[in-house]
Amino acid sequence: MSQTSDIIIIGGGIAGIGAGARIAADAKVTVLESEEAIGYHATGRSAAIYIRNYGNDTLRALNAASEPVFREPEGISEESVLSPRGLLYVATEEHIGALDKILQGATGMESLSPDEAITRVPILKRESVAAAAIEEGAQDIDVDRLLQGFAKMLRHRGGSIVNKAPVSAISRAKGTWTLETPQGSFSAPVIVNAAGAWADEIARLAGVQPLGLTPMRRSAVILPAPDGHDVTGWPLFGCAGEGWYAKPDAGKLMVSPADEDPSEPFDAWPDDMVLAEGLHRFEQAVTVPVTRIERSWAGLRSFFPDRTPAVGFAPDAEGFFWLAGQGGYGVQTSPALSALAADLCAGRTSALPQTVVQALAPNRLIKS
Structure with a gap:
């Protein structure tokens, strides 16, 4: 029955x-x-x-x-499920158009100079930042x-x-x-x-x-914090062209190749080549090499056309x-x-x- x-x-x-x-x-x-x-x-x-x-x-x-529910989640939590983080987009000359598109119609975003962006995330290479923008209101959930x-x-x-x-x-x-x-x-x-x-x-x-529906794999790794840097207060930062992004995570850095590889629905795992290519793009944008991966994983993000x-x-x-x-x-x-x-x-x-x-x-x- x-x-x-x-x-x-x-x-x-x-x-x-x-x-x-x-x-x-x-x-x-x-x-x-x-x-x-x-x-x-x-x-x-x-x-x-x-x-x-x-x-x-x-x-x-x-x-x-x-957003109002996150800030005052009545019946869900006794306090907000948000905490300050911020989101920094950086663009090479190639990706300035992509950054402009992000800024179109945006609420609460402001442009930054390359030097201001590097002040927020000191490991960014000066030559990799032609333009930048920040959304201060971005929050960890x-x-x-x-x-x-x-x-x-x-x-x-x-x-x-x-x-x-x-x-x-x-x-x-x-x-x-x-x-x-x-x-x-x-x-x-x-x-x-x-x-x-x-x-x-x-x-x-x-x-x-x-x-x-098309499931698409998204991969990520955990890297040790760069030597000499406390990443705790850094924003999430990433390429405006969606080639990579990085986010402080419990004193370390989570880095993703921002991959979107079509997949069958399954318990996803990362592809080593995809990770290597994405981490190379990340390394091209920062002053520190990737020397050790502590953990890697993948998930599926599913989209309609x-x-x-x-x-x-x-x-x-x-x-x-x-x-x-x-x-x-x-x-x-x-x-x-x-x-x-x-x-x-x-x-x-x-x-x-x-x-x-x-x-x-x-x-x-x-x-x-």
């Missing part, structure tokens, strides 16, 4: 857990997570920073809507506190999380979806597809048209709700998207501008 709920959410990353926490105020919610713990894939491998001016116009609107806070809210509202429950089959009869997992069968009239890199696979299992998430009911399947394609923006848009998912599932009008809600609608991606 199936365990029954009002809404089943597939995926225990920040999207699924956040949506579950909000939806549970109105409905009985069950979250199915394929791994042993929530947040195992993209959420647990995030660079974990709030950047107001990151992404296209729709994503920037979601970033802005999420305590992702684990945010995720666990959402999970606590979900459970407090009567929802449940079932781990080690990968979905192997989905069927629908008489207005009810039934999902088969190693933990048993689960039934509900509505399912929320928050399966990250596996979202199109879940759609296929349900007989729903996939939306063209227009690099905008899909949030809303599928036009071709009753009771099938998309919450996918967050790309590299999933953590920092989670407050806004979880509230939107709850509103749409409950039939309420969202507080977000309707232009934003329409830009997220899954029907824009359905092929005729």
Whole structure:
């Protein structure tokens, strides 16, 4: 006999857990997570920073809507999940156009001279900085506190999380979806597809048209702090042309090649050649060599063709709700998207501008 709920959410990353926490105020919610713990894939491998001016116009609107929740996360945490960091973009002559594009329509960003940029990050090579800009308001996000806070809210509202429950089959009869997992069968009239890199696979299992999701691998390493430097107060800094970025991390430096290699959905690991090429680009921009890698990892950031998430009911399947394609923006848009998912599932009008809600609608991606 199936365990029954009002809404089943597939995926225990920040999207699924956040949506579950909000939806549970109105409905009985069950979250199915394929791994042993929530947040195992993209959420647990995030660079974990709030950047107001990151992404296209729709994503920037979601970033802005999420910030108040990060600062005053009522019901999630007793204090802000943000802490000061800042974001410094540097550009060679080749990438000045890319920097100009970032600055277009940006809020709270200012240009810096090359010398001012080097004052912020002393290891930058003077000849590698033709122009620079800083977003002082960029903040580190305590992702684990945010995720666990959402999970606590979900459970407090009567929802449940079932781990080690990968979905192997989905069927629908008489207005009810039934999902088969190693933990048993689960039934509900509505399912929320928050399966990250596996979202199109879940759609296929349900007989729903996939939306063209492409998982892309993003790699990172931890390097020792450069000799003689305390990196604690440095901003996240990176190439405006997206060839690399670096972020202080517990007294060390996390460096990423900013790779976006299309991939099948899987438990990602880094490619040594990709890391080597990315670290070479980083070395060309700084005065210190890379002598030792302490740790490396990779995750999948999943995008639709227009690099905008899909949030809303599928036009071709009753009771099938998309919450996918967050790309590299999933953590920092989670407050806004979880509230939107709850509103749409409950039939309420969202507080977000309707232009934003329409830009997220899954029907824009359905092929005729």
